[in-house]
Amino acid sequence: MNDAGPALRALLTGSVVGLAVWDTDLRCVWANDALERYDGIAREQRLGRRPRDSLTGDSDRLEALIRRVLAGGHCVTGREYRVPAVAGKRRDRAFSASFVRLEDADGRILGVCMLILVVTDRRWAGDRLAVVSEAGARIGTTLDVMRTAQELADYTVPLIADYVTVDLTEAVRFGEEPLDRLGPSCGRVPKFRRAGRASVHTGAPESLWSIGEVVYVPETSPFTQVLYTGRPLLEPLLDTSHDTWLADDPARAAKIREFGMHSLLILPVHARGVLLGVAVFVRTSNPTPFDENDQLLAEELVARAALSLDNARRYTRERNTALALQRSLLPRRVHGGTAMEVAARYLPADAEDGVGGDWFDVIGLPGGRLALVVGDVVGHGVAAAATMGRLRTAIRTLADLDLPPGELLTRLDRTFIRLTEDEEAAETEIPSLGATCVYAVYDPATRKCTLALAGHPPPAVVHPDSGVSFPDLPHGTPLGLGMLAFPTAELDLPAGTLIALFSDGLVEDRHQDIDVGLRRLGRALTQRTASLEDLCTAAIATLPTTPPPDDVTLLLARGL
Secondary structure, three states: OOOHHHHHHHHHHOOOOEEEEEEOOOOEEEEOHHHHHHHOOOHHHHOOOOHHHHOOOOHHHHHHHHHHHHHHOOOEEEEEEEEOOOOOOOOOEEEEEEEEEEEOOOOOEEEEEEEEEEOOHHHHHHHHHHHHHHHHHHOOOOOOHHHHHHHHHHHHOOOOOOEEEEEEEHHHHOOOOOOOOOOOEOOEOOOEEEEEEEEOOOOOOOOOOOOOOEOOOOOOOHHHHHHHHOOOEEEOOOOOOOOOHHHHOHHHHHHHHHHOOOEEEEEEEEEOOEEEEEEEEEEOOOOOOOOHHHHHHHHHHHHHHHHHHHHHHHHHHHHHHHHHHHHHHOOOOOOOOOOEEEEEEEEOOOOOOOOEEEEEEEEEOHHHOEEEEEEEEEEEOHHHHHHHHHHHHHHHHHHOOOOOHHHHHHHHHHHHHHHHHHHHHHOOOOOOOOEEEEEEEEEOOOOEEEEEEEOOOOOEEEEOOOEEEOOOOOOOOOEOOOOOOOOEEEEEOOOOOEEEEEOHHHOOEOOEOHHHHHHHHHHHHOOOOOOHHHHHHHHHHOOOOOOOOOOEEEEEEEEO
């Protein structure tokens, strides 16, 4: 613009907002007079220099923040910029700093602009609320304990500290119930592991342990003090003299001296009345010691993270319970006897949706016949696994009556409805859910397979000479509706013919049509291999994502 000159000069000399611009090489290319009034650094001492050399106070932390804004493009607002007290000033001054990445009209990155505002103590309270609110979007994005701990460490460096670690008890990591207080047991401190770490230095060289490793905690140290009492510890000036606890921990003492650790803040990580671990905040490059305001902000952030960690722990426990229950109810191995060669594969859903209620079974019948079963309970978690166990037990009981597939599913439907009614009357916490099922009976004497479907996908059939097909069979209604009888169909399975029963998780994808999944499965099943186990592996390998968003079950059978 032709009139941009006066406007820029006003920003340079008359603005109350402190401004500075760094290019993509992190060299200062522009700064105004207000910034010099606030932090006392002259413009000529700032231009051409990196943030750590052209800002005061916690300049290393600010440079790391500017680098992050330059790389990611996300604006950062309301961060504290402290100017240490100098001669003639009674105390440190605090400003509110915001950072914006600059781009031209074509989207090319030009650099980062810093804006400095004078704030009151009341304004800083609002800024802290903004920081805590932003933490809600950055911490606890998944139901994964280790990732949540790492998100807490990443968010608080360099916001609060130059180096942060998060260590959690072994119980939390595996979804078990933690202790009310982490006191010594039989003379030993309970085991806990490093779950998160972050530093202004690449690779966090200050850390003695990598993620997942067991952390050594001396019995006489501020760490155990926090673990035993469950109360925070603030040490603004870290005492590194030889007669302290560091005398019993030479490895930590060496790291403290090497990186100039001078201020320490240790917070217990607890939620809902239980102690989950400990978070450690350290300052090295930032010369300002921790104070009560830093502790307050850190406690708010750790408290928010602790709730996410406890939710993740509870979810992990429930998922592990459901998975253990489901696996205990599934057959350990399947046998086709002299009638068929069989192989099965089960793949649980991922951590986002949890374990479900898929199952498979192979049941020997009189006359050398074989029953093949695959089912899928609606939903996830303990309820789905428990319902699956009921259905599998009921099918085995009905199979002993040697019923035709259609009649067996009709009786199973009635049994399922009675179970649901009983649970509703008892107001059980684990209700029966809807389910689908395919029940097939193969007779090696006639090489015919009689089957019925209860809302389940039809099987795939691979003939030795004519490739793969998906027979168009009557689907029937899902179990639990009690509306119609289940029609029966019959397939010819000559010697060497393969039949594949599967759950919808193997072929359905929310981003693709089901025909795409069926074609994927068909290509895998027509591979030239003599091993059904290899065909199972090939079919599972066609999944778009692993682990899948829904349980996957596959049962292959080939007539002998």
